[in-house]
Amino acid sequence: MPQTWMITGANRGIGLALTMELVRRGDHVVAAARDPWGGALAELAAERVGGITPLELDVTSDESVAAASAALAGKPIDVLLNNAGVYGPRDRQSAFEMDFDAWREVFEVNVYAPLRVAQAFLPNVEAGAGRKIATISSRMGSIGSNPAGNIAYRSSKAAVNMTMVAFGDAVKDRNVSVLLFHPGWVRTDMGGGGADIAPSESAAGLIATIDGSGMAQTQSFRTWQGETIPW
Numbered sequence: 001m002p003q004t005w006m007i008t009g010a011n012r013g014i015g016l017a018l019t020m021e022l023v024r025r026g027d028h029v030v031a032a033a034r035d036p037w038g039g040a041l042a043e044l045a046a047e048r049v050g051g052i053t054p055l056e057l058d059v060t061s062d063e064s065v066a067a068a069s070a071a072l073a074g075k076p077i078d079v080l081l082n083n084a085g086v087y088g089p090r091d092r093q094s095a096f097e098m099d100f101d102a103w104r105e106v107f108e109v110n111v112y113a114p115l116r117v118a119q120a121f122l123p124n125v126e127a128g129a130g131r132k133i134a135t136i137s138s139r140m141g142s143i144g145s146n147p148a149g150n151i152a153y154r155s156s157k158a159a160v161n162m163t164m165v166a167f168g169d170a171v172k173d174r175n176v177s178v179l180l181f182h183p184g185w186v187r188t189d190m191g192g193g194g195a196d197i198a199p200s201e202s203a204a205g206l207i208a209t210i211d212g213s214g215m216a217q218t219q220s221f222r223t224w225q226g227e228t229i230p231w
């Protein structure tokens with residue numbers, strides 16, 4: 001049975017790879033991006049007419065999220081996937097030198113936005129059969145793994161873990177599962193060319209793991225292959 005997914009940051013990197021994998025297998029993707037009309041996403045949408053609904057969405061903007069939510073009013077979403085993310089400056093997020101404005105921006109995208117998007121599209125998720133909200137976090141947000149360096153990015157992913165676990169608690173009795181994932185170290189603009197895996201590999205693993213998840217996995221933090229990560 002084909003499902004409807006909504007993916008933020010669907011125009012490049014892991015979000016685009018997820019969109020490609022999903023439409024290839026016959027699912028429908030609401031592909032949300034700041035500019036969904038240009039680049040590879042637009043080409044894919046032109047090839048797969050009907051498989052992709054491009055949706056303009058800046059996840060940091062209340063107005064943009066409200067407009068996108070109005071455009072989708074009443075439409076069921078089986079899986080809502082918060083994927084959009086930023087890393088912040090590579091050189092100024094250390095214990096001794098921090099770009100505080102950039103840190104705030106990282107929190108806007110990586111922490112506040114997933115909750116804003118989850119709140120706005122919860123009625124769509126409740127109208128769907130899948131009833132899943134997944135967020136791409138990072139192993140770098142695991143305090144139990146390797147809490148060294150890259151403070152802006154790491155703290156944002158630790159914070160989104162807590163935020164979405166608390167959200168998951170609040171929507172448990174509505175039968176909506178809330179899932180957190182590390183996508184692997186992936187060759188994207190963020191992960192860099194030397195990363196371990198291709199976006200398609202990460203996307204295929206994430207999709208399989210999300211397919212196999214439900215209320216039994218709600219509020220979990222796992223890898224793209226389903227292994228539990230320490231908080």
Ligand code: NDP
Pocket residue numbers: 008009010011012013014015033034035057058059060083084085086109136137138139182183184185186187188189190191192195
């Ligand atoms: P990319 O840098 O390749 O892509 C980031 C995506 O986020 C782009 O689509 C970008 O859109 C979007 N985005 C950023 N800001 C906004 C915004 N305000 N509104 C809407 N979209 C926005 O990153 P990846 O694909 O590598 O990362 C995807 C997710 O995976 C992120 O959450 C990241 O933290 C996480 N992750 C990635 C890892 C990796 O190795 N690559 C490892 C661990 C986690 P635009 O083109 O408009 O800028």
